[in-house]
Amino acid sequence: MTKRQATHYPNEFKESSAKLAVESKESVAQIAKNLGVHVATLHGWVKKYLPIATENYWNFTLTGAMTESCV
Numbered sequence: 001m002t003k004r005q006a007t008h009y010p011n012e013f014k015e016s017s018a019k020l021a022v023e024s025k026e027s028v029a030q031i032a033k034n035l036g037v038h039v040a041t042l043h044g045w046v047k048k049y050l051p052i053a054t055e056n057y058w059n060f061t062l063t064g065a066m067t068e069s070c071v
Contacts, residue, residue: 009037018045022053 017035021028021042028046032039046053 014045015049017042018049018053021046022050 017031017037021031024031026034028042029039032042035042
């Protein structure tokens, strides 16, 4: 069995990918596929580079409506 090599991406790529995932109308899964990264990896980048967007996403999802912090 061979070991998989970890792929290292530049921070600029991670941050711009996270921004694209948050701002795009496409699903995160589709964006991840287009970028050639695993969807969990892209979710991790969003959480790391755009923590406010992640918090707003969960506020919207859990309440079913945008809260004042999302505006």
